[in-house]
Amino acid sequence: MSDGEQDVSAATPRAPGASAEALLGTAGIARRGVGSAESQRASRAWWDADADDYLAEHRADIGDVDFVWSPEALREADARLLGDVAGRRVLEVGCGSAPCSRWLATQGARPVALDLSGAMLRHARAAGEATGVPVPLVQAGAERLPFADASFDLACSAYGAVPFVADPRRVMQEVARVLRPAGRWVFAVNHPMRWVFPDDPGPDGLTVGQSYFDRTPYLEVDDAGAATYVEHHRTIGDRVRDIVAAGLVLDDIVEPEWPEGHERVWGQWSPLRGRLFPGTAIFVTHRPGG
Template sequence: MQEHWPHPPVRVERRPVGEAESRAANGPDWDRYADEYQATHGEFLGDAGFVWGPEGLTEAQAGMLGDVADRDVLEVGSGAGQCSRWVRTHGGRAFGLDLSHRQLQHSLRLDDQTGVRVPSVLGTATALPFRDASFDVVFCSFGALQFVSDIALAVAETARVLRPGGRFAFSVTHPTRWMFPDDPTEAGLVASQSYWDRTPYVEVDDQTGEVAYVEHHRTLGDWVALLTGAGFAITTLLEPEWPEGHDRLWGGWSAVRGRLTPGTAVVGADLLAGADD
């Protein structure tokens, strides 16, 4: 998710960044951050839990994937495999894919602790290492899509590995959040940049001058065009409200902001028959 504590010190830029540079930055960044992320958020996520975002909306509540029993399911950006582990406890055959080797090590740790094993591979959303029409469901819970430059290729890869009629569901930072500072206090409620400015957010390592982290923004209209252009029919758009009594602080997400403006968008779409012909 978009909370990010840089290691080492960085300077922030807004400039174009391609797929290779994004991948080279974000994989090592998540390797550095994985231990801290799991220590901070592991209890909230659950070892075999499935939440769609910092608001705490669960898959049991949302039902975005439908009945996963006896289904082949791929989680893109699986991290420590919590969501895939939940799918397996509900009868699905879930598999994980992540760009971070350290996150996959945490997945192995949770496999051992829970006894629920999620077969996982190191890989990227733009080159899924699976045959055509291998899965009934592909999902991504804040796991990869915001870190991908060539998002059209990632969506096309999802369509390729899905069977006709297959389900694609994902959550991302709500696109309107791009207008506001990444600040969980009242100061973060003032729009300060254009919603339509798609220039990536970039952190550059002060010591080496190398790109250390990249995040990409798409508008809601961009997502509609991407999905329909790849042969998907959009069925669901959820904008979870901040629950009463939920006091968790997660990067730019907080009760102060969450009571007034959405922080997460959860999208569901079905692959039309013949879309990949």
């Protein structure tokens, strides 16, 4: 596949005021396993339905041309987890509206922004035009990357794709395949210990509610029992094993601390919880060789 921008017009704009839950007919929560095909269908439908609301709420947090790794406001401009990006071909996996890829472009990188959601990529295209920093956009899932072997110098993901796929080991393998030797793969996800706590930024979110070792996905369903939203849990050990099984080297796990003076509440992330335990885990890896 070339770097050219792909057709991302498949998702229809939503009606004003309609929530993703209403659009998708979400009726409740279920507990069962979810395979790759159902998980991907649910994620594509969810982010197509929720893109407008998500960006209306969080555009100020993520910016239009910025690389924010986490709700703790850790920025790549400060952390430099990807190293020198100038002249490097970079794949962003699960780019959303692609502010990270646009920031990378301003640093001299050659990014390609990939996402499953056509609605998110429509926002990415519009933001590229508005900011004057367009980037190539590709619509595809992370478990099957439509790129040749060894075609990227770096790969990154800031809360994109990895928590939403049923087979994260396949994602690690695919990223390792498309990376050139010595290429870095850095990705941020919910810190696995967050799984045991309710999604509540207040005091109720400080009480353990379920087992850390329960890997049953969080699943919302419609009246027929079909998934409308899926999020998958893996332990720290699971993540490390997936990385190693893909032939990658784990260099670091960054757990951003909640910074002083940062009072923003973002979903379940808050100063109250952030000062007590980590909300984000960033895995810094590379492909051997080079």
